[in-house]
Amino acid sequence: MAGPTSFEEEYNMKLGIIRCMQTEDYCPGSRDFRTIRERKGAFEGEDDIQLVGFINCGGCPGKKAVLRARSLVEQGADTIAFASCISKGTPIGYPCPFAKRMRELVQKEAGDSVRILDYTHDAGPEPETSQK
Numbered sequence: 001m002a003g004p005t006s007f008e009e010e011y012n013m014k015l016g017i018i019r020c021m022q023t024e025d026y027c028p029g030s031r032d033f034r035t036i037r038e039r040k041g042a043f044e045g046e047d048d049i050q051l052v053g054f055i056n057c058g059g060c061p062g063k064k065a066v067l068r069a070r071s072l073v074e075q076g077a078d079t080i081a082f083a084s085c086i087s088k089g090t091p092i093g094y095p096c097p098f099a100k101r102m103r104e105l106v107q108k109e110a111g112d113s114v115r116i117l118d119y120t121h122d123a124g125p126e127p128e129t130s131q132k
């Protein structure tokens with residue numbers, strides 16, 4: 001049978017997502033979840049993905065991102081994605097001015113064994129999809 005059948009089985013990606021706190025009133029993360037489900041955007045070509053956490057940066061200037069990245073790693077994340085609200089400014093048209101520094105600090109905290117993704121999905125309007 002394809003895919004994992006229990007939590008003990010291996011996933012090829014254990015994913016934690018850090019998002020922008022400012023955008024939470026406008027976006028519950030649906031497009032991220034859809035992008036993961038459809039293996040598009042930053043997840044194209046990935047096989048099995050286990051989402052271990054989805055958390056915001058803690059607010060400007062993103063100081064809690066490091067602490068929260070640590071908790072994602074403690075939950076087993078081997079990949080941390082900065083959601084597109086941070087790098088691309090979706091959906092409010094305001095890319096995070098602290099993104100570069102936040103990424104550097106998170107990578108330092110998480111270590112080189114943790115892969116960092118700089119976005120989740122493409123910018124722009126919602127794509128057509130077969131799954132609602």
Ligand code: SF4
Nearest residue numbers: 020057060061062096
């Ligand atoms: S630090 Fe960046 S990601 Fe966090 S709330 Fe501010 S603009 Fe959003």
